[in-house]
Amino acid sequence: MTTTATVEAVWRIEQPKLAARLTRTLRDVGLAEEVVQDAFVEALERWPGDGIPHNPAAWLTRVAMNRALDRLRRTVLIDGKHRQLAVDLAELECAMPDIEAALDEDIDDDLLRLIFTSCHPVLPAEQRAALALRMLGGLSTPEIARAFLVPEATVAQRIVRAKRTLRDAGIAFETPRGQERRERLTAVLEVIYLIFNEGYVTSSGPDWLRADLGNEALRLGRLLATLMPEQPEAIGLLSLMELGASRFGARTDGAGNPILLLDQNRGRWDWSLIRRGLDRLKRAMALTPTPGPYQLQAMIAACHARAVSAADTDWIAIAAYYQALALAAPSPIVEVNRAVAAGMAFGPAQGLAIADALRDELRLKESHLLPTVRGDLLARLGRMEEARAEFRRAAELTANERERALLLARAGDGDG
Numbered sequence: 158m159t160t161t162a163t164v165e166a167v168w169r170i171e172q173p174k175l176a177a178r179l180t181r182t183l184r185d186v187g188l189a190e191e192v193v194q195d196a197f198v199e200a201l202e203r204w205p206g207d208g209i210p211h212n213p214a215a216w217l218t219r220v221a222m223n224r225a226l227d228r229l230r231r232t233v234l235i236d237g238k239h240r241q242l243a244v245d246l247a248e249l250e251c252a253m254p255d256i257e258a259a260l261d262e263d264i265d266d267d268l269l270r271l272i273f274t275s276c277h278p279v280l281p282a283e284q285r286a287a288l289a290l291r292m293l294g295g296l297s298t299p300e301i302a303r304a305f306l307v308p309e310a311t312v313a314q315r316i317v318r319a320k321r322t323l324r325d326a327g328i329a330f331e332t333p334r335g336q337e338r339r340e341r342l343t344a345v346l347e348v349i350y351l352i353f354n355e356g357y358v359t360s361s362g363p364d365w366l367r368a369d370l371g372n373e374a375l376r377l378g379r380l381l382a383t384l385m386p387e388q389p390e391a392i393g394l395l396s397l398m399e400l401g402a403s404r405f406g407a408r409t410d411g412a413g414n415p416i417l418l419l420d421q422n423r424g425r426w427d428w429s430l431i432r433r434g435l436d437r438l439k440r441a442m443a444l445t446p447t448p449g450p451y452q453l454q455a456m457i458a459a460c461h462a463r464a465v466s467a468a469d470t471d472w473i474a475i476a477a478y479y480q481a482l483a484l485a486a487p488s489p490i491v492e493v494n495r496a497v498a499a500g501m502a503f504g505p506a507q508g509l510a511i512a513d514a515l516r517d518e519l520r521l522k523e524s525h526l527l528p529t530v531r532g533d534l535l536a537r538l539g540r541m542e543e544a545r546a547e548f549r550r551a552a553e554l555t556a557n558e559r560e561r562a563l564l565l566a567r568a569g570d571g572d573g
Contacts, residue, residue, distance in 0.1 A: 187320030393452035399434035
């Protein structure tokens with residue numbers, strides 16, 4: 158592995174933890190993100206010549222803390238009236254000698270605090286999710302834009318405004334309690350699921366999936382379910398992620414190429430995760446007579462998990478769950494998935510009718526999902542030239558290199 162690749166791997170693992178740790182110390186989300194990024198830039202500059210440190214996390218933490226100290230000192234020098242900054246500076250200087258010891262502390266609370274802080278109701282919903290994905294998922298602005306099906310400039314503005322709002326409002330870095338915690342739950346669940354989805358199918362780059370990011374979302378989901386065991390949607394989301402993560406080992410071949418769900422070797426699925434996910438779904442459903450969106454999606458995942466083979470999949474039940482999901486949480490993505498389920502349950506013509514109704518949906522114009530689904534349904538109807546055109550269009554729209562190769566192969570333009 159090259160030094161640059163090592164820095165990128167460390168970034169994926171350490172960035173959320175370091176951002177959470179620095180946010181607690183600095184009480185400023187924006188400043189924490191900036192000094193963390195500065196630390197990784199310095200790693201890219203110095204590690205190729207100096208070698209990779211024995212403890213990369215401690216090295217990055219120390220550099221980030223030094224950058225934060227420099228900024229706070231400059232601020233105090235510029236304006237001596239900033240007493241709070243002077244206090245922050247003193248606290249930070251005292252913390253410096255104990256960095257390596259601090260790294261051994263449990264950081265789970267810091268990460269949860271960062272999620273709840275990013276999802277504070279003072280922020281509009283779209284700003285909450287964008288900021289949390291940036292801080293916790295380490296996603297770039299283009300990756301977040303693709304996740305939300307919006308322009309990159311829009312995401313950049315959301316993140317800047319969110320950090321400014323949190324700073325100006327003096328929002329406490331804490332995990333709220335009682336009613337305030339429940340009020341933020343929907344936003345927190347959305348953020349954790351978006352992080353998981355980015356791991357399940359990476360929006361850009363050379364990898365089909367990022368198990369590290371999916372597993373981080375799983376860990377956060379487990380923390381949240383422990384924190385709020387009476388909330389069926391928190392448990393439903395955890396069930397959904399566990400059932401999805403159970404397929405990680407079967408989703409790629411030895412070279413990292415994608416293997417689609419119906420072609421996967423189910424013997425490579427993680428059956429302990431499946432059992433855990435099914436048990437959590439049962440518990441979530443016992444908490445409410447009306448399943449929410451995450452429980453409905455977990456019920457869909459459970460249909461796949463219970464099928465011994467692809468041919469045994471209960472597509473009629475899956476189509477019914479997608480219909481319920483379309484009523485509970487309508488979105489173009491749900492409709493695209495409903496088209497797939499209807500096509501499998503009732504024939505490709507019915508699925509294509511649902512997909513065709515989405516062709517003018519503006520939120521799908523820059524997404525590869527709809528042309529991918531249309532291509533599959535058209536191919537099953539024997540309309541191969543139209544199918545190949547859709548697969549080529551989907552390949553142009555995806556930023557994931559593995560997915561692009563798969564789509565071009567299905568169009569007849571690749572090696573597959």
